[in-house]
Amino acid sequence: MTELRFMGIRPPGVEDVAVPGRLVVVESTDGVGRSTQVRLLKEWLEDQGYAVLDTGLRRSDLAGPGIERAKEGHTLDPITLNLFYATDFWDRLERQILPALRAGMVVIADRYVFSLIARAVVRGVELDWLENLYAFAVVPDCVIYLDVDVQNLLSRILRSSGFDYWESGQDYLRGQDLYHNFVRYQEMLLAEFRQLAGRYGFQVVDARGSIADTFRSMRQIIQGVVRTMGSDEGAVPIAQPSVAQASERLGREKPAEGS
Amino acid sequence: MDEDPKLPGRLLIVEGVDGSGKSTQLDLLSKWLVSQGYVVVFSEWNSSPIVKSTTRRGKKRRLLSPVSFSLIHAADFADRIYAQILPALQAGAVVVADRYVYTAFARDAVRGLDGTWLRKLYSFAVKPTLAFYFDVPLTEAVRRITDGRPSFKYYEAGLDLDLNPDPEESFRIYQGLIQAEYEKLVDEFGLVRMDATENLIRQQQRMRELVRPHLPGVMRFDGGGVSQVLQEEGLLGRYLQQQGKPTRTLP
Numbered sequence: 001m002t003e004l005r006f007m008g009i010r011p012p013g014v015e016d017v018a019v020p021g022r023l024v025v026v027e028s029t030d031g032v033g034r035s036t037q038v039r040l041l042k043e044w045l046e047d048q049g050y051a052v053l054d055t056g057l058r059r060s061d062l063a064g065p066g067i068e069r070a071k072e073g074h075t076l077d078p079i080t081l082n083l084f085y086a087t088d089f090w091d092r093l094e095r096q097i098l099p100a101l102r103a104g105m106v107v108i109a110d111r112y113v114f115s116l117i118a119r120a121v122v123r124g125v126e127l128d129w130l131e132n133l134y135a136f137a138v139v140p141d142c143v144i145y146l147d148v149d150v151q152n153l154l155s156r157i158l159r160s161s162g163f164d165y166w167e168s169g170q171d172y173l174r175g176q177d178l179y180h181n182f183v184r185y186q187e188m189l190l191a192e193f194r195q196l197a198g199r200y201g202f203q204v205v206d207a208r209g210s211i212a213d214t215f216r217s218m219r220q221i222i223q224g225v226v227r228t229m230g231s232d233e234g235a236v237p238i239a240q241p242s243v244a245q246a247s248e249r250l251g252r253e254k255p256a257e258g259s
Numbered sequence: 260m261d262e263d264p265k266l267p268g269r270l271l272i273v274e275g276v277d278g279s280g281k282s283t284q285l286d287l288l289s290k291w292l293v294s295q296g297y298v299v300v301f302s303e304w305n306s307s308p309i310v311k312s313t314t315r316r317g318k319k320r321r322l323l324s325p326v327s328f329s330l331i332h333a334a335d336f337a338d339r340i341y342a343q344i345l346p347a348l349q350a351g352a353v354v355v356a357d358r359y360v361y362t363a364f365a366r367d368a369v370r371g372l373d374g375t376w377l378r379k380l381y382s383f384a385v386k387p388t389l390a391f392y393f394d395v396p397l398t399e400a401v402r403r404i405t406d407g408r409p410s411f412k413y414y415e416a417g418l419d420l421d422l423n424p425d426p427e428e429s430f431r432i433y434q435g436l437i438q439a440e441y442e443k444l445v446d447e448f449g450l451v452r453m454d455a456t457e458n459l460i461r462q463q464q465r466m467r468e469l470v471r472p473h474l475p476g477v478m479r480f481d482g483g484g485v486s487q488v489l490q491e492e493g494l495l496g497r498y499l500q501q502q503g504k505p506t507r508t509l510p
Binding site for chain 2: 008009011012013061062063065066069070075076077079080083084086087090091094095128129132133135136
């Protein structure tokens with residue numbers, strides 16, 4: 001069991017003192033290959049016999065569709081957008097992440113409140129207000145930060161999807177010059193992530209190398225986090241019905257069978 | 260929440276439990292303001308075009324917990340502040356709002372949220388020029404609402420709080436809890452207490468008396484109305500009600 005701690009305040013209606021599951025957060029700017037790594041980690045953990053829930057921003061039943069719609073219009077100020085994201089975050093925390101942690105699963109969060117905070121601070125929102133907004137976030141068992149530099153990021157972006165409107169800060173930077181806006185925005189964002197890394201004790205992984213190297217570094221960190229799970233009192237082996245029920249409730253895939 | 264001295268507009272808001280008559284009085288006030296030539300912008304709780312469909316989805320499917328209930332209403336409010344209320348105040352209009360942050364402070368406190376957290380969450384709000392609290396005995400408010408109301412909605416009756424399985428009884432208890440929170444806010448934020456049991460005309464007179472001193476220097480529209488041109492030019496305004504594309508004059 002690990003103690004269930006919150007970043008600021010314990011939210012109303014959550015009574016648990018400790019949970020058998022673990023919460024692993026993976027943070028980075030976009031285009032680093034974070035989602036690929038999350039998928040690899042999920043497979044690896046399941047092969048090891050851990051039941052895994054992966055979750056990411058905008059995937060809540062409540063606010064996911066609304067945020068997608070709102071972003072199409074490019075019209076939201078950063079305060080409204082963050083309140084919308086906070087709604088999405090809380091809905092997933094309460095109805096996906098916490099039930100999975102109670103059931104003894106490993107939750108891998110593909111981005112967490114830190115991405116939201118970094119992006120908002122760059123857009124001029126006060127850190128103090130943001131930390132209050134996300135006070136109900138569960139303190140993760142570990143936060144892995146995939147660190148890159150802008151040069152490395154550029155080569156990755158150009159090989160894949162190209163420059164994205166939001167990831168180039170086009171919503172608030174002046175001018176139509178996508179390349180310069182991208183560089184400027186990402187430099188500010190990366191600087192903010194490094195600030196947060198110190199403030200919240202991220203485990204920094206150099207993600208400039210190969211996918212395999214990054215994967216092995218991440219695996220090593222996560223091994224340390226999940227190692228004690230089997231010996232936890234109250235830990236739930238994956239074959240037990242409670243996990244199946246939890247998975248069903250979450251509307252996600254069933255736990256890997258026979259592993 | 261600070262009063263911004265640089266904002267030339269005025270912000271007038273009404274608060275109170277359901278059935279306190281606040282919307283009726285605000286409607287009368289804004290009609291009077293318009294008749295006096297002021298530019299009036301109306302803002303209503305839960306009306307952001309971008310956020311309200313999510314709130315509706317949450318209520319309909321009963322997805323909202325105390326925290327998400329609070330956050331989605333804050334998102335709606337923030338969108339109205341930045342897209343509607345602030346620009347209007349910057350331009351010098353009179354903004355009238357049916358419910359404001361105090362509704363969130365009262366309802367969310369009843370749902371167990373921390374008062375300090377809530378005040379910080381809403382720190383981007385503009386301090387109103389005048390905030391009216393319509394004070395009404397609970398039995399009277401409940402009677403006004405329940406008369407001719409066949410059923411209550413889930414969150415409206417506070418059924419998410421497990422106060423009582425009977426919707427009407429739950430509504431009664433919920434409104435009582437909200438009213439107790441409002442009482443604390445009256446002193447903290449200096450809300451103007453209105454006796455909502457008083458004669459409607461007297462209530463409106465009092466509101467206008469309190470608002471009047473705040474009006475000098477506010478933007479007015481002095482272009483003259485349609486009625487003026489009709490009167491002066493002897494026109495009937497035959498086609499003014501017409502919607503859509505223009506039609507040809509019949510031979």
